[in-house]
Amino acid sequence: MTIEVQGVRRAFGDVLAVDSISLTANPGEVTALIGPNGSGKTTLLLMLATLLVPDQGAIRIDGLDPVTQPMQVRSRIGWMPDGFGTWDALTVREVLLTVAAAYRIAPELARTRTDALLATVHLDDLADRRARVLSRGQKQRLGLARALVNDPSVLLLDEPASGLDPRSRIELRDVLRGLAAQGKTVLVSSHILTELQEVADRAVIVARGRSLQTQSLDAEYAVTATASWRIDSLDPDGLTAWLADHHVPARRVGGGLTEVEVAGEENAARLLADLVRDGIRVTGYARSQGALESAYLAATEDRR
Numbered sequence: 648m649t650i651e652v653q654g655v656r657r658a659f660g661d662v663l664a665v666d667s668i669s670l671t672a673n674p675g676e677v678t679a680l681i682g683p684n685g686s687g688k689t690t691l692l693l694m695l696a697t698l699l700v701p702d703q704g705a706i707r708i709d710g711l712d713p714v715t716q717p718m719q720v721r722s723r724i725g726w727m728p729d730g731f732g733t734w735d736a737l738t739v740r741e742v743l744l745t746v747a748a749a750y751r752i753a754p755e756l757a758r759t760r761t762d763a764l765l766a767t768v769h770l771d772d773l774a775d776r777r778a779r780v781l782s783r784g785q786k787q788r789l790g791l792a793r794a795l796v797n798d799p800s801v802l803l804l805d806e807p808a809s810g811l812d813p814r815s816r817i818e819l820r821d822v823l824r825g826l827a828a829q830g831k832t833v834l835v836s837s838h839i840l841t842e843l844q845e846v847a848d849r850a851v852i853v854a855r856g857r858s859l860q861t862q863s864l865d866a867e868y869a870v871t872a873t874a875s876w877r878i879d880s881l882d883p884d885g886l887t888a889w890l891a892d893h894h895v896p897a898r899r900v901g902g903g904l905t906e907v908e909v910a911g912e913e914n915a916a917r918l919l920a921d922l923v924r925d926g927i928r929v930t931g932y933a934r935s936q937g938a939l940e941s942a943y944l945a946a947t948e949d950r951r
């Protein structure tokens with residue numbers, strides 16, 4: 648089920664939260680919505696989730712309009728808000744069973760699905776604890792399970808990785824990839840770029856309520872995109888002079904390190920070979936920014 652957003656706009660009084668966002672998210676893919684704080688990601692997701700009406704523009708989820716067909720849309724989506732309350736008096740399992748009941752899922756199916764979801768998000772050990780005692784990261788995982796109760800075709804996740812420890816983040820990545828592999832459409836917002844680069848097939852960069860760029864993150868992109876590399880040398884001044892002579896844009900960063908922007912891994916390898924050939928004593932050469940980070944910084948440069 649494809650998500651299509653065309654020229655969507657939404658203001659709150661005189662605050663233009665979403666100015667003009669257009670994007671497409673395809674089934675079988677994880678699409679990342681990335682942008683600085685306050686760039687309109689949550690507002691857009693709320694409109695997709697039928698919880699907010701756009702002032703202008705069109706949204707279609709599997710061809711359905713969330714404004715005029717909210718119930719049909721809701722039956723197809725799973726929505727995980729950024730930070731949500733749990734019903735404190737309920738246990739973890741009861742939270743999911745309550746959501747299942749709201750979707751009118753038959754009790755037997757609800758029980759098997761709930762158990763499967765608790766295992767997926769690694770909360771099976773805590774199934775009978777009260778939800779209020781969960782840590783922030785555990786609550787996030789419960790939120791993800793909650794979004795999956797109705798076996799949605801489209802998943803809308805607002806900052807699902809916030810509050811998760813490194814292991815939980817890796818597990819989340821695997822869960823999202825698994826959901827995409829089942830043919831679901833996964834749209835996930837975040838400002839943690841490095842994480843998204845590993846999980847997303849496509850990134851939509853937004854800033855100040857506008858979608859600026861859609862970047863495909865396939866294997867070819869990783870190899871050909873412009874990225875920053877950090878060079879450590881025994882002779883930083885000699886390195887700077889060499890880079891200037893060879894018209895390589897560079898800047899000195901702290902600790903004697905120099906950072907260069909290089910288009911593609913092939914060119915990065917050639918640059919290192921040339922430096923060594925010309926007697927520049929390089930002691931370190933490593934990527935300092937992922938390609939997605941470079942694209943993000945370039946796209947949002949004047950739009951903080």
Ligand SMILES: Nc1ncnc2c1ncn2[C@@H]1O[C@H](COP(=O)(O)OP(=O)(O)OP(=O)(O)O)[C@@H](O)[C@H]1O
Nearest residue numbers: 659662663664682683684685686687688689690691
């Ligand atoms: N209900 C509201 N009333 C007034 N202003 C709002 C409302 N909701 C959002 N805004 C404003 O709209 C802008 C976009 O907010 P939004 O929450 O969509 O951004 P975001 O990209 O999700 O940010 P973050 O990464 O910090 O979650 C912000 O300036 C915010 O203050």
